[in-house]
Amino acid sequence: MDGAILQKGMYINGEEVYAGDLFAVENPATFEKIGYVADGGTREAQMAVDAAHEAFLVWSKKTAYERAAHLENWFQAISERTEELARMITLEQGKPLIEARGEIAYANSFIKWFAEEAKRVYGETIPASSSSKRILVQKQPVGVVAAITPWNFPAAMITRKVAPALAAGCTVVIKPAPATPLTALLLAECAHEAGIPEGVINVVTTNDAAAVSDVWLEDSRVKKITFTGSTKVGKQLMEKAAKTVKKVSLELGGLAPFIIAEDADINAAVKGVMQSKFRNAGQTCVCANRIYVHENIKEPFIDAFKTALNSLRVGNGFEQSTDIGPLINEAAIEKVKGQIDDAISKGAKAIRGPKADERKGFFIEPVILSGATDDMACMREETFGPVAPVSTFSDDAEAVRRANNTPYGLAAYVFTKSLQKAFYYSENLEYGIVGVNDPLPATAQAPFGGMKESGLGREGSRHGMDEFLEVKYISIQL
Numbered sequence: 001m002d003g004a005i006l007q008k009g010m011y012i013n014g015e016e017v018y019a020g021d022l023f024a025v026e027n028p029a030t031f032e033k034i035g036y037v038a039d040g041g042t043r044e045a046q047m048a049v050d051a052a053h054e055a056f057l058v059w060s061k062k063t064a065y066e067r068a069a070h071l072e073n074w075f076q077a078i079s080e081r082t083e084e085l086a087r088m089i090t091l092e093q094g095k096p097l098i099e100a101r102g103e104i105a106y107a108n109s110f111i112k113w114f115a116e117e118a119k120r121v122y123g124e125t126i127p128a129s130s131s132s133k134r135i136l137v138q139k140q141p142v143g144v145v146a147a148i149t150p151w152n153f154p155a156a157m158i159t160r161k162v163a164p165a166l167a168a169g170c171t172v173v174i175k176p177a178p179a180t181p182l183t184a185l186l187l188a189e190c191a192h193e194a195g196i197p198e199g200v201i202n203v204v205t206t207n208d209a210a211a212v213s214d215v216w217l218e219d220s221r222v223k224k225i226t227f228t229g230s231t232k233v234g235k236q237l238m239e240k241a242a243k244t245v246k247k248v249s250l251e252l253g254g255l256a257p258f259i260i261a262e263d264a265d266i267n268a269a270v271k272g273v274m275q276s277k278f279r280n281a282g283q284t285c286v287c288a289n290r291i292y293v294h295e296n297i298k299e300p301f302i303d304a305f306k307t308a309l310n311s312l313r314v315g316n317g318f319e320q321s322t323d324i325g326p327l328i329n330e331a332a333i334e335k336v337k338g339q340i341d342d343a344i345s346k347g348a349k350a351i352r353g354p355k356a357d358e359r360k361g362f363f364i365e366p367v368i369l370s371g372a373t374d375d376m377a378c379m380r381e382e383t384f385g386p387v388a389p390v391s392t393f394s395d396d397a398e399a400v401r402r403a404n405n406t407p408y409g410l411a412a413y414v415f416t417k418s419l420q421k422a423f424y425y426s427e428n429l430e431y432g433i434v435g436v437n438d439p440l441p442a443t444a445q446a447p448f449g450g451m452k453e454s455g456l457g458r459e460g461s462r463h464g465m466d467e468f469l470e471v472k473y474i475s476i477q478l
């Protein structure tokens, strides 16, 4: 597959569909064209909803056991094509192959989890206030769901939405990011092979996101929009969804504080910060964005962090030695460079890691910014790159205050040996996810999501299933 030029249509109603135009997909590590995909628009967006609406009438009436069996088959089909899927992610998104394999396992874990969870959508009976009445509560699928996903986790951000939607009895129309449509189409191919009925999953690829999403937002048959991406676009979608009062779930940007308390195990903190900060070249919504270290342990922390930084290798994700692949595009490189320049101009000291790959590609070397202050752009705006600003604090209350001083509230981390501090921080940080001595908290069985402008709703866990269910109350007069 590597190096070959692919051509792919959209996946609508169980068939490959082409629109008039195609758009190119490029490898960010080489600038080579990987393939061309159909550039869908209004017509294809409409066709996808027609198919999903038709399919909903049948899919929603299947038993939970039947839907679970379909999801199990999809899980199996993906397992069998793990290597092909992982190589596709590295090709179009750039992350190291080992991380891409990890993403497929992670993506597939949502399908497995929700195949099981499908069978546990329980209702309630509630004691009535009259002896001649009975009160029942049932949960029903919301209907057709529109899912709009980003490029940084091109498989997992799709399955984390689609698996619970299908388990609940919904059908979906998906618009993947234009940088990574091929992974989405491969997932759909796996679903097709697995026998998921036509129309249940539809993928519309496009270079004009708003043209497609506007159709879905205006169509009253689409009952829910589930989005992962930037806070800016999330707000726009929420506004447009108001017109037909759709349900909305938003997984948006983050600005994760990573707090290292005075009593922390420094080696564990450095290992944690390396995993949290540099995974996917720093292009993860829950990546450590700002590092706050207690002033009394700053020096040993920075020394150990510098040593760890120097062990990283920047390069093409297909090379075994690579820890950090390319960023996604030129704009990402410019944003990261801008943040570094801004921090240096305001007094930060740059500690640079190994040189970036000299070949073509959107490569950038990892950097620690020591002496960072909260007025720097890297401490206020999501970086999405391998930049690690380090600032000091003198007491726990100060660390919490500074960590909370942002509109974002997705993930936060604290490293400490004290149970008291662990509870103090986790209860006072205004974040949807708090990793205590844990730099990688995301998992299928736990609720993932943000507070404040980092989003609405949760993905994963039984809470992730509720996002796709209506609660219906039935009052019976005997």
Ligand SMILES: NC(=O)c1ccc[n+]([C@@H]2O[C@H](COP(=O)([O-])OP(=O)(O)OC[C@H]3O[C@@H](n4cnc5c(N)ncnc54)[C@H](O)[C@@H]3O)[C@@H](O)[C@H]2O)c1
Residues within 6 Å of the ligand: 148, 149, 150, 151, 152, 153, 157, 175, 176, 177, 178, 209, 210, 213, 228, 229, 230, 231, 233, 234, 236, 250, 251, 252, 253, 254, 284, 285, 286, 382, 410, 450, 454, 455
């Ligand atoms: N909270 C989470 O779980 C989570 C997970 C992954 C990524 N993210 C966030 O995603 C962002 C990075 O992803 P991105 O750059 O692809 O974000 P983005 O908002 O630019 O794009 C996300 C998706 O929205 C589409 N889109 C863009 N403009 C649109 C418009 N006007 N109307 C409709 N759709 C539109 C894109 O084509 C893509 O499919 C970061 O902010 C990151 O933190 C959040």
Ligand SMILES: N[C@@H](CC=O)C(=O)O
Residues within 6 Å of the ligand: 152, 153, 156, 283, 284, 285, 286, 442, 448
């Ligand atoms: N890293 C997140 C996705 C956001 O980018 C995850 O692990 O689910």
